Amino acid sequence: MVQTIQSIGEQGLIKLVQSYCPENLVGDDAAVFATAPGQSIVVTTDVLVDQVHFSDRTTPPHSVGWRSVAANLSDLAAMGASPIGITVGLALPGETTVDWVEQVYEGMRDCLNEFGGAIVGGDIARSTVRTISITAIGEVEPARVMRRSQAQIGDAIVVTGFHGSSRAGLELLLHPELGDEFDEADRQALIRAHQYPQPRLAVRRLLGQGNPIAGMDSSDGLADAVCQMARASGVGARIERSAISMRPALAKIAPEKALEWALYGGEDFELVLCMHLERAQAILPKLPSGAAIVGQVTADPAVLLVDGANMIAELSRDRGFQHFST
Amino acid sequence: MVQTIQSIGEQGLIKLVQSYCPENLVGDDAAVFATAPGQSIVVTTDVLVDQVHFSDRTTPPHSVGWRSVAANLSDLAAMGASPIGITVGLALPGETTVDWVEQVYEGMRDCLNEFGGAIVGGDIARSTVRTISITAIGEVEPARVMRRSQAQIGDAIVVTGFHGSSRAGLELLLHPELGDEFDEADRQALIRAHQYPQPRLAVRRLLGQGNPIAGMDSSDGLADAVCQMARASGVGARIERSAISMRPALAKIAPEKALEWALYGGEDFELVLCMHLERAQAILPKLPSGAAIVGQVTADPAVLLVDGANMIAELSRDRGFQHFST
Numbered sequence: 132m133v134q135t136i137q138s139i140g141e142q143g144l145i146k147l148v149q150s151y152c153p154e155n156l157v158g159d160d161a162a163v164f165a166t167a168p169g170q171s172i173v174v175t176t177d178v179l180v181d182q183v184h185f186s187d188r189t190t191p192p193h194s195v196g197w198r199s200v201a202a203n204l205s206d207l208a209a210m211g212a213s214p215i216g217i218t219v220g221l222a223l224p225g226e227t228t229v230d231w232v233e234q235v236y237e238g239m240r241d242c243l244n245e246f247g248g249a250i251v252g253g254d255i256a257r258s259t260v261r262t263i264s265i266t267a268i269g270e271v272e273p274a275r276v277m278r279r280s281q282a283q284i285g286d287a288i289v290v291t292g293f294h295g296s297s298r299a300g301l302e303l304l305l306h307p308e309l310g311d312e313f314d315e316a317d318r319q320a321l322i323r324a325h326q327y328p329q330p331r332l333a334v335r336r337l338l339g340q341g342n343p344i345a346g347m348d349s350s351d352g353l354a355d356a357v358c359q360m361a362r363a364s365g366v367g368a369r370i371e372r373s374a375i376s377m378r379p380a381l382a383k384i385a386p387e388k389a390l391e392w393a394l395y396g397g398e399d400f401e402l403v404l405c406m407h408l409e410r411a412q413a414i415l416p417k418l419p420s421g422a423a424i425v426g427q428v429t430a431d432p433a434v435l436l437v438d439g440a441n442m443i444a445e446l447s448r449d450r451g452f453q454h455f456s457t
Numbered sequence: 458m459v460q461t462i463q464s465i466g467e468q469g470l471i472k473l474v475q476s477y478c479p480e481n482l483v484g485d486d487a488a489v490f491a492t493a494p495g496q497s498i499v500v501t502t503d504v505l506v507d508q509v510h511f512s513d514r515t516t517p518p519h520s521v522g523w524r525s526v527a528a529n530l531s532d533l534a535a536m537g538a539s540p541i542g543i544t545v546g547l548a549l550p551g552e553t554t555v556d557w558v559e560q561v562y563e564g565m566r567d568c569l570n571e572f573g574g575a576i577v578g579g580d581i582a583r584s585t586v587r588t589i590s591i592t593a594i595g596e597v598e599p600a601r602v603m604r605r606s607q608a609q610i611g612d613a614i615v616v617t618g619f620h621g622s623s624r625a626g627l628e629l630l631l632h633p634e635l636g637d638e639f640d641e642a643d644r645q646a647l648i649r650a651h652q653y654p655q656p657r658l659a660v661r662r663l664l665g666q667g668n669p670i671a672g673m674d675s676s677d678g679l680a681d682a683v684c685q686m687a688r689a690s691g692v693g694a695r696i697e698r699s700a701i702s703m704r705p706a707l708a709k710i711a712p713e714k715a716l717e718w719a720l721y722g723g724e725d726f727e728l729v730l731c732m733h734l735e736r737a738q739a740i741l742p743k744l745p746s747g748a749a750i751v752g753q754v755t756a757d758p759a760v761l762l763v764d765g766a767n768m769i770a771e772l773s774r775d776r777g778f779q780h781f782s783t
Contacts, residue, residue: 158689159604160535160674161501163597172498174594175487178546178582209486220504220546220590252592256504264546264580264590268500271489278485348486363484 136232137225144255147229148219151236152250156216162251164215170270175206181261189304192231194326195263196238202350203267204246204330205400209348211277211335212269214248219265222258235263246332275335277346282364282405286345286428289411291331291402293324293378293421294353295389298396300325302385310384317380324378328400329419337417338406345405354394354446356403357426358434364405368434370426372443378421394436394446462558463551470581473555474545477562478576482542488577490541496596501532507587515630518557520652521589522564528676529593530572530656531726535674537603537661538595540574545591548584561589572658601661603672608690608731612671612754615737617657617728619650619704619747620679621715624722626651628711635710643706650704654726655745663743664732671731680720680772682729683752684760690731694760696752698769704747720762720772 136144149157156162166172177199179185185195200217207214219239223232236250243249248267300321303310310318331348338344345364349356353375361368372390381389401421404411411424429435434446462470475483482488492498503525505511511521526543533540545565549558562576569575574593626647629635657674664670671690675682679701687694698716707715727747730737737750755761760772 158606160532160672161499161538161593161595163497163499163536163538163599163602165497165599166492168494171489171491172541172594173487173489174542174544174578174592176544176546176578176580176590176592178548178580178588178590180548180582180584183583206486210489212487212489215498216500218500218502218592220502220592222504222506222588222590252500252502254502254504254590256506257509258506258586258588260548260585262504262548262584262586262588262590264502264504264548264588266500266502266544266546266578266592267487268498268594269487273489273491276489280484346486 134229135225136223136227136229139229141255147232148236148253148255151240156251164251166215166270171273171276173207173210173212173269173271174266175203176264176266177202179263189301190326192234193238196235197242197327199263199265200239200242201328201330201400203265204332205348205350207267207269208330208332208334209277209346209402210271211275211346212271213332213335214246214267214269216249216251217265217267219250219253219263221253222256222262224259224261225257227261246330277344279345279347279360279363281343282345282360282366282428284366284428284430286405287408287411287424288357288368288370288426288428289404289406289422290353290376290425291334291422292399292419293376294349294399294401295377295381295393295396296321296324297328297398298392299381299385313384317383320378320380321384325398328398330400331402334402334418337414341410342407347403349399349401349403350397352395352397353403355448358446358448360403360405361432361434367429367432368426369429369437370435370446372436372438374423374425376421376423460555461551462549462553462555465555467581470558473558474562474579474581477566482577490577492541492596497599497602499533499536499538499595499597500592501529502590502592503528505589515627516652518560519564522561523568523653525589525591526565526568527654527656527726529591530574530658531674531676533593533595534656534658534660535603535672535728536597537601537672538597539658539661540572540593540595542575542577543591543593545576545579545589547579548582548588550585550587551583553587572656603670605671605673605686605689607669608671608686608692608754610692610754610756612731613734613737613750614683614694614696614752614754615730615732615748616679616702616751617660617748618725618745619702620675620725620727621703621707621719621722622647622650623654623724624718625707625711639710643709646704646706647710654724656726657728660728660744663740667736668733673729675725675727675729676723678721678723679729681774684772684774686729686731687758687760693755693758694752695755695763696761696772698762698764700749700751702747702749
């Protein structure tokens with residue numbers, strides 16, 4: 132018989148969930164932990180809702196846990212911070228299986244084990260829809276904070292990896308017939324990009340000292356990230372179409388959709404950084420596969436997609452995913 | 458026409474919500490803030506779900522916002538910490554009115570303005586059920602952390618205010634006919650206790666230096682708090698029935714239910730503290746109205762409700778509110 136959380140009761144569920152937390156942080160009204168001297172605290176939060184941000188069809192529970200942590204760690208990475216811990220708020224229907232909850236926590240723990248941080252607190256509530264709310268807390272040396280507003284005219288725009296893969300993976304999961312004729316390894320690479328995104332926390336250590344760097348993650352798409360940084364910095368940008376890095380599998384499986392997904396697909400969780408060209412060129416070889424200089428910050432406030440000297444399109448945030456638009 | 462969040466779109470909603478945050482914390486992937494040197498960080502999280510933790514019938518949206526913040530600040534108070542800020546994760550149906558969201562944020566801001574802290578981050582998602590997830594971050598001098606496990610045999614058990622009022626207020630809201638014959642001021646005092654609980658952050662400054670104090674808040678009821686601290690400390694307790702402080706209005710309106718609601722009602726958000734008797738006697742006059750010494754920590758591991766020398770009942774957590782029990 133499948134065990135539900137209703138059948139083990141709230142105390143049983145709390146015990147299960149606490150087994151994923153360090154023992155010294157459990158059992159009080161709140162968790163207490165020290166931070167390194169001189170560091171600022173960084174905090175970010177994400178709410179994930181069943182059928183909106185995940186579904187049984189596209190994300191097994193282990194991946195749900197991984198993704199929900201990865202999305203938050205990616206926000207810390209975008210600020211130049213390193214993770215300390217997360218809190219997990221779960222709202223669940225009573226008929227949710229214990230196995231589902233365990234797998235979600237396994238996924239969260241696996242992601243934290245790989246990238247840093249621990250589960251430092253949480254809450255569980257009854258609801259009619261599975262909802263996961265994660266708050267990540269990190270620390271950062273104040274001089275190394277990356278902000279969206281720090282892009283300088285002339286800066287190179289750097290991405291830390293491929294774009295479009297997560298959206299392509301989602302499409303393959305939703306429409307398995309799409310990739311039938313293609314190589315299984317290619318299909319799996321794209322599906323994995325969707326189910327197991329890699330927050331770019333290691334990038335911070337590669338940037339070294341220097342002028343402030345503008346940074347943001349591409350959770351809402353590459354176009355959105357560039358547009359937001361340009362607006363926050365009072366500048367514009369030119370993105371070179373041919374420089375946008377995509378996995379070879381993406382071009383094979385959906386050649387006519389690849390550019391759109393790379394620009395607007397979202398959830399690739401790469402960093403988009405603006406910095407001096409020389410610095411960009413120096414760190415590029417150390418960055419993950421797919422990292423590239425994709426464009427340049429301009430004085431003209433428009434954000435343009437170009438092909439050499441030819442303007443292809445003006446980019447905007449409008450085509451990104453908007454939760455409440457009709 | 459009533460404006461819904463669907464009609465103003467995600468960007469409109471984000472703008473509205475950001476107007477409640479300090480400007481320097483808005484606009485990046487995460488908020489960055491400094492903490493005082495030598496302080497430890499304290500973090501706690503709560504998930505509140507429509508029809509489980511609040512409802513249009515019993516809590517106007519301003520009270521929903523106040524209560525959701527107060528519950529988290531109370532957890533900080535229970536650790537001896539003071540608030541820095543909160544993050545707010547909202548999951549909302551598209552037909553939620555803009556006015557509801559504004560009132561919730563007004564309530565959150567009013568509570569923060571009174572007790573400390575700011576809204577430092579958040580996220581908004583689409584859902585079928587209104588869900589509010591709050592994480593509060595505070596700071597505490599490491600030597601002054603209060604833990605559940607620090608109760609000592611012989612300690613006095615102190616409550617910082619009345620118990621049972623919140624539950625009585627809820628009953629009056631659910632069954633308005635209950636209080637018909639009673640004084641309107643009495644009714645309103647109990648309703649106010651339910652809708653606008655007061656986190657006991659000021660208590661921390663009154664405790665002074667000394668041995669560690671055991672502390673917890675009574676969010677899940679006075680009996681639950683005493684039982685949890687006793688278990689965590691490997692001790693027991695005797696609670697003197699006549700010492701449990703209740704508002705006079707409670708005894709008037711529901712004389713036969715008053716003791717049950719005081720012990721098991723929950724959501725009074727008072728602190729329950731264990732400390733040396735002399736210390737308790739010294740601070741008692743400075744504590745809020747309703748504060749009292751209600752019992753004593755014992756070597757015998759049972760938690761007993763007594764009337765002088767007579768044992769009335771053995772208290773347990775079982776009658777407290779359990780989300781998933783059937």
